[in-house]
Amino acid sequence: MIRRVSVVMCLGVLMSAVVMAQSSGLSGRVADPQGAAVVAAVVSVSGAGAGTRTTQTASDGTFSLPDLPAGEYQVQIEAPGFQRWTRSVRAGSGPLDVALQVAGFTEDVVVSVDAPLNLSVPESTASRLNLAPIDTPASVAIVSGDVLRDIGTPTLIVAKALAPGITSSAPMGSGGNVLNARGFTGQNSVKQLFNGMEIYNAGGVVSFPFDPWNVDHIGVLYGPASVLYGSGAIGGAVNVVAKRPNPAAREHEIALSAGSFSTYHAALGATGPVTDRVSYRFDASKYTSDHWVDRGRSNSLAVSGSLRFDATPTLRFTLSNDFGEQNPSTYLGTPVLNNRPVEGLRYKNYNVDDAKLNFMDNWTNVETVWTPSSRVSIHNNTYYMYHDRFYHDVFTFAYVPATAQVRRTQFRDIDDTWETQYGDTGYVKYAGQLFGRPSDVLVGLDYNINYYNRNDNIRGGTSLVDAVTFNPGYYRDFYQGLAIPFYRMDVDQVAGFVENHLKATERLSLVVGARRDHYHVNRYDHQTLATTVSDHNATAWNAGVIYDIFPGLSVYGQAAEASDPVNSFSSIAANQQGFNLSPGRQLEAGVKQVAMNNRLEWTFATYRLVKEDLLTPAVSNPSLTEQVGQQSSRGVEASLALSAGPVRVNVNGTVLNAEFDEFRAVVAGASVSLAGNVPINVPESSANLMVFYDVAPQLQLRAVVRHVGRRFADNTNVAASLIPSFTVADLGARWQATSRLSLDLRVDNAFDEIYADSGSATAWLLGMPRSVTLGTRIGF
Numbered sequence: 001m002i003r004r005v006s007v008v009m010c011l012g013v014l015m016s017a018v019v020m021a022q023s024s025g026l027s028g029r030v031a032d033p034q035g036a037a038v039v040a041a042v043v044s045v046s047g048a049g050a051g052t053r054t055t056q057t058a059s060d061g062t063f064s065l066p067d068l069p070a071g072e073y074q075v076q077i078e079a080p081g082f083q084r085w086t087r088s089v090r091a092g093s094g095p096l097d098v099a100l101q102v103a104g105f106t107e108d109v110v111v112s113v114d115a116p117l118n119l120s121v122p123e124s125t126a127s128r129l130n131l132a133p134i135d136t137p138a139s140v141a142i143v144s145g146d147v148l149r150d151i152g153t154p155t156l157i158v159a160k161a162l163a164p165g166i167t168s169s170a171p172m173g174s175g176g177n178v179l180n181a182r183g184f185t186g187q188n189s190v191k192q193l194f195n196g197m198e199i200y201n202a203g204g205v206v207s208f209p210f211d212p213w214n215v216d217h218i219g220v221l222y223g224p225a226s227v228l229y230g231s232g233a234i235g236g237a238v239n240v241v242a243k244r245p246n247p248a249a250r251e252h253e254i255a256l257s258a259g260s261f262s263t264y265h266a267a268l269g270a271t272g273p274v275t276d277r278v279s280y281r282f283d284a285s286k287y288t289s290d291h292w293v294d295r296g297r298s299n300s301l302a303v304s305g306s307l308r309f310d311a312t313p314t315l316r317f318t319l320s321n322d323f324g325e326q327n328p329s330t331y332l333g334t335p336v337l338n339n340r341p342v343e344g345l346r347y348k349n350y351n352v353d354d355a356k357l358n359f360m361d362n363w364t365n366v367e368t369v370w371t372p373s374s375r376v377s378i379h380n381n382t383y384y385m386y387h388d389r390f391y392h393d394v395f396t397f398a399y400v401p402a403t404a405q406v407r408r409t410q411f412r413d414i415d416d417t418w419e420t421q422y423g424d425t426g427y428v429k430y431a432g433q434l435f436g437r438p439s440d441v442l443v444g445l446d447y448n449i450n451y452y453n454r455n456d457n458i459r460g461g462t463s464l465v466d467a468v469t470f471n472p473g474y475y476r477d478f479y480q481g482l483a484i485p486f487y488r489m490d491v492d493q494v495a496g497f498v499e500n501h502l503k504a505t506e507r508l509s510l511v512v513g514a515r516r517d518h519y520h521v522n523r524y525d526h527q528t529l530a531t532t533v534s535d536h537n538a539t540a541w542n543a544g545v546i547y548d549i550f551p552g553l554s555v556y557g558q559a560a561e562a563s564d565p566v567n568s569f570s571s572i573a574a575n576q577q578g579f580n581l582s583p584g585r586q587l588e589a590g591v592k593q594v595a596m597n598n599r600l601e602w603t604f605a606t607y608r609l610v611k612e613d614l615l616t617p618a619v620s621n622p623s624l625t626e627q628v629g630q631q632s633s634r635g636v637e638a639s640l641a642l643s644a645g646p647v648r649v650n651v652n653g654t655v656l657n658a659e660f661d662e663f664r665a666v667v668a669g670a671s672v673s674l675a676g677n678v679p680i681n682v683p684e685s686s687a688n689l690m691v692f693y694d695v696a697p698q699l700q701l702r703a704v705v706r707h708v709g710r711r712f713a714d715n716t717n718v719a720a721s722l723i724p725s726f727t728v729a730d731l732g733a734r735w736q737a738t739s740r741l742s743l744d745l746r747v748d749n750a751f752d753e754i755y756a757d758s759g760s761a762t763a764w765l766l767g768m769p770r771s772v773t774l775g776t777r778i779g780f
Helices: 002-016 145-151 156-160
Strands: 025-031 042-046 052-056 062-066 072-078 085-090 096-099 140-144 166-169 178-181 190-194 215-222 236-242 251-259 263-273 278-289 298-312 315-327 356-370 376-400 405-434 437-456 460-466 484-503 508-525 530-550 553-564 582-595 600-617 625-644 647-662 664-667 670-673 685-696 699-708 726-738 741-748 756-759 763-766 771-779
Touching: 025 072, 042 062, 052 062, 140 145, 145 215, 145 699, 145 726, 156 166, 156 215, 178 190, 178 236, 263 771, 376 460, 376 763, 405 484, 600 647, 600 664
Parallel strands: 025 096, 190 236
Antiparallel strands: 025 062, 042 052, 042 072, 072 085, 140 215, 166 178, 215 236, 251 263, 251 771, 263 278, 278 298, 298 315, 315 356, 356 376, 376 405, 405 437, 405 460, 437 484, 484 508, 508 530, 530 553, 553 582, 582 600, 600 625, 625 647, 647 685, 664 670, 685 699, 699 726, 726 741, 741 771, 756 763
């Protein structure tokens, strides 16, 4: 049904689309957070060769600057008692509805679409003090949700990799969500967050959020982030921030698309005020696809709703619920030989016929923000999360050249496996003085309770099938092992943290933070009926200095320490509970600049990151484990965003050298040194390029290019585990038929590159072949 509705609506929109002339000029209304008009606000507009023009808002909050030449403009709005509002907009794009933020009162971040680095936008991922990236002595990146929707990014795992130095892969065994940052990989080194709250990764699985439709932006903090989010963030932290209610204006949008492999998408978004104190937001997004391999059907549904209540001008409550369910494709890999997919097997699915994967997540949150004075603000989030997963499949494949067959092993059955997480994060911010200089200080507490119940099978079973013509069969045809109760985990976490930003001089600022975590882990084994208990303490800190050479150009340096658990606390093995956390430390320096009236932004950073006390087999007895290993990385990251007339360019990249300094593995029954080897799944380089070209006021062309350097699928770095580098180009065109109607044509993987998203020495999870998608977005 959804396919028919999507196709009919797409055709209807195409038949009814009419080109409408775009009026020149900019106009809009400026209001406070409750929607009341802000009178005499100063509105400044610059760019597109028109110099700078200024006006003030009228008694009803409206303003108008007519007769502007077509092009991009930087709009800045200022009013006493409110924070400055800045955004890049296009003349004739429609009236602006602006809700100014009360000075000292934290509102939702507005991320610019046309300046993708957003160095001047406050971002809480890197500091709860709400510093802008250019004022933060660390590498920080922001990926706009509007950009993701404009370029048609299908999943958040792809979206996260658009940030500098972040690469991703989507193996379903990890919930389709594995990130790499600064030479470290996986859920226990790169922390994943939702609205600033940690997502516990029981079994190494993070399956939520997954749909970009309801994303305001993605914030990335590079390097040790434990001072903000606790243990498990040595490589960095990636925070998905959802869209929330707009109390100042009503906005409604429908998106529909249809594409190759019978892929269909339908989405709805709506927000606006209900009363002068209550506002709402609702979003829903549905994907279905037949996939590009045999028997690869998939579908997903994401639904989000939130209500905001402004009790007073300084006190607000936001209740939100975010739900997601995925039935991913059961395609789990293509056999490889000599570091390339076996010829003729690209579109084959070797999973059993009754294979099934399912992830269901639900997150409920109550946010409270109270600003009793211009100096004091109190923030609190109380939340509850539920996650459920199901696996019934076979996931290991190897090609047998002698017989032209594929051997299938590792039959997996995970059922009635669920996880809950609930807790509270709160902090107080105070804007005062220290030694007569402006000083912002923050003190907070974090409390989490996590339960994980796992029912699993003992992996086994084997099956040989012809590589080209085969009957996939059913799970029970080859293996009888089904899920049984395995273990239950209870994890309690309590933490205290503090941050301070001191403006030592007009140009020099100091930013420091510290955190202390305590984890109490209780594991019950259903098989042995044994209970094991462990306690772990973690201390993290960072200290940085940032110096403004002149307005818009700053240099910085930072030192930081953090820690990772040897395995996820939510699924740690009993024989690992006695090990200490693995400490890490980093030194970083860099430069950032905003220039050309915010039309040019660029960053450069260099770092050295070391993690110690890795688990490694003992030299004398490989059956025993010691905690003596060390891993390090050093590298550079750079990014640039330029808006020059009708052309906007965003480019970023990283080059790094990651290796084990001291590490061993069991190979052929013996303990073998892997010193000098590259850690699994870490690329030596990566880069992204986005180019937007406005051919005409209503027509935009774009190209998105992603490059990932070579990786190894195994820490041993044997030749068979090498995964070659790849470069993928996505092309698109968008026609803005009216201010509320756009049509979009997208060609993903335009040159049909055959590449591995992730893999092993015997099979790769291949990226999607060339695909074409036609879509529309309708505002009303």
